[in-house]
Amino acid sequence: MRVVITGRPGVGKTTVAVRVASAASRDMRVAGFVTLEVRRGGTRLGFIVRDLATGEEGTLAWVGEGEPRVGKYVVRLDTCGLMGRAASRGGDLLVVDEVGPMELKCPNFEGAVLMSLGMYPHALLVVHRSLAGAFAGRIGATLVEVTPDNRDRLVGEVLAMLRG
16 A cells, blocks of 8 residues: 655654654564754754654755755755665565655656565655645555545554555
């Protein structure tokens, strides 16, 4: 089973993914990565990627000058390898947070995610809202939108879908 979650920025997509991964890890081998905001004093400075299996972290993007850019953020291409390794470990559940403009700056990121899907019977992918419908259709996933009204109950619903 494959599930794609999407929604507007700040609605709780990553929180849902982290909670699903945590709950699933009780009886499934979970691999993949999550992307977490780095804030200081209420200001978002950038994003880090955390490997769910090892806890290894790397900087995905940071406010600054340089290329490639997504808005005010410079994407650190040296973190692409961490995301690829995290997604290709194999297991029962692949979690990818997220497939979006920053991650897609990594050469072959989309191809690596698509290839990794074959290594897992179940997958949960957080996909940027501009890409979600097409991406979900392409991989045969159920598309779920996270909203303020459903985000708390989605953890249980997504777990039920993934466990089938």
